[in-house]
Amino acid sequence: MTLLALSNVTKRYATRRREHVALRNVSLEIAAGELVSVWGMRHSGRTTLLRVAAGIEAPDDGTVRFDGRILTAGDSLLGTEIGYTNLNFMATQGSSVVDQVAVSLLARGCALDKARSSAFDTLERVGAADCADLDVRTLDPAEQMRVAIARALISKPRLLLVDEPTNGVDILQRDPLLALIRSIADTGTAILLTVGEVVNVADRALSIDEGELRGEVVPEGADVLPLRLTQAQSSA
CATH class of the missing domain: 3.40.50.300 (P-loop containing nucleotide triphosphate hydrolases)
Structure with missing residues (x-):
């Protein structure tokens, strides 16, 4: 199809x-x-x-x-x-990775705890769970892309x-x-x-x-x- x-x-x-x-x-x-x-x-x-x-x-x-x-x-x-991702994914400089990934769910009114839990699960799926609590500015390009993909994937x-x-x-x-x-x-x-x-x-x-x-x-x-x-x- x-x-x-x-x-x-x-x-x-x-x-x-x-x-x-x-x-x-x-x-x-x-x-x-x-x-x-x-x-x-x-x-x-x-x-x-x-x-x-x-x-x-x-x-x-x-x-x-x-x-x-x-x-x-x-x-x-x-x-x-539709999910769209590139390396220019950071919405808020200085925020944690898990909060970056949770952004779209929070924007649609999802509760903070639920959004963060879904964000962590999605980070785990893309192999970036160990980055969850890091500042987005500390990531290398490969980690940034994995996080960007997670951010796009969280909405399924x-x-x-x-x-x-x-x-x-x-x-x-x-x-x-x-x-x-x-x-x-x-x-x-x-x-x-x-x-x-x-x-x-x-x-x-x-x-x-x-x-x-x-x-x-x-x-x-x-x-x-x-x-x-x-x-x-x-x-x-």
Whole structure:
């Protein structure tokens, strides 16, 4: 079943000197439980794609539908049915991680104790329970992303939009972070993931360049070559 559908979406930004087209006639469908990655360089349109898919920004042309319903800018589905996350997740500098994650539940009138309990459970799910009482400013990039994901997941969204989760993350922590995202999709949550490098955790891997969404990208394993030939090989 198609959960998210973008149809012929175009998004433009006007400046005093020129018009910049961030998305060009983009069409994309994502099914429930499907993980789709979109690879692109900086300024390729990948973040705009997520913002339009989330209903944060409206397309200038085309439509965005969530479960058959047309999304509009500022739609109430964001934060409930749709979760959006990137590293700019901190709502209040200096607050504890568990309170950051509980924010959306508290905003909807949930009791503090219940919201904090749900926040801790969600942090445990993403492997960040040991960060619960820390100040958000003390976290490394991988911890920040896990907490950002927890903050989006606490409302049990059907669609999760993740912007550049490995940006700034230590190379040894990237695979575990991507494995976490894969495990979330495996529980039935649809995920649209933007990345600056090709990853191999997605059901479908697409690319975007100058606002145009392009076909499948297949990650290829690199051949490992020796730094130098052995003496026997050199004399062969």
